[in-house]
Amino acid sequence: MLSISQAAKVTGLSVKSIRHYEQIGLISAPPRSSNEYRYYPESLIKQLHFIKSTKDAGFNLKESKALLNLSEDNERSSADVKEIALQKIEELEARIKQQQTLLASLKKITKQCHGDKTASCPIIDAFVR
Amino acid sequence: MLSISQAAKVTGLSVKSIRHYEQIGLISAPPRSSNEYRYYPESLIKQLHFIKSTKDAGFNLKESKALLNLSEDNERSSADVKEIALQKIEELEARIKQQQTLLASLKKITKQCHGDKTASCPIIDAFVR
DNA sequence: GATTGACCTTACCCCAAGGGTAAAGGTTAT
């Protein structure tokens, strides 16, 4: 049974995050020792590992929760999992595309700026219209 | 002199945003009529337009503030403006790159999932480790 | 036995950039 700081260390999460996940019901409350300290059995450590992985993969906590539920559901169909993943892929693609558009236009106007001591500035001009 | 909803309409901002910008000191407080309604002179409308443009270009409010200050500073050097823009470009490039990495690995593991009625799922497996 | 440092607890405020809603009051047109 690991203490919360040990759980944080092995999972790569912060102590604060772990408490937070408990508070929002992402993981269930761990058992407490007589001094009210939280202690994490293997099953919870595994869940925390799982959440860390999904977070690293770009999912938010709500999605992590859904994935965690599916991971523990023996009756699941992989189609349900794949749907969540495909949705995230679409979302990522859209976000990337939008940022690429922003980047391109910002680069374009920035290139035209001399970047010297004079006040004349095409970047500012682009925003003034 | 435009009312706040008229100001919102012409700038493309929301009423809520305009009040928010005032509250955080991004724009100065507009004059009020005897009934305490805010009224926006041309100068403020121009500032709001400017902020909308910078926001659309991907800058956050703090950066918008800095750019707005520079836009009104006759003593500015375009180098200062360009520095902010270049910084944002770097930031965008880094974010895009990171998301592309995420996207690539997510696509890779997702492709391996059959997405059928069986429980077997390489996506879940990737998160369990 | 006492102290020290590291750990734990709850509870509160904070970030960005507003959205939503309520309660109250003002304006405009019919």
Next chain:
DNA sequence: ATAACCTTTACCCTTGGGGTAAGGTCAATC
């Protein structure tokens, strides 16, 4: 006068925690 719409302040909500305070606990050293 009444409806429809506008404005005001004020408060709570969002995401994913970070920071900090005040207090309790534990293990080790003196």
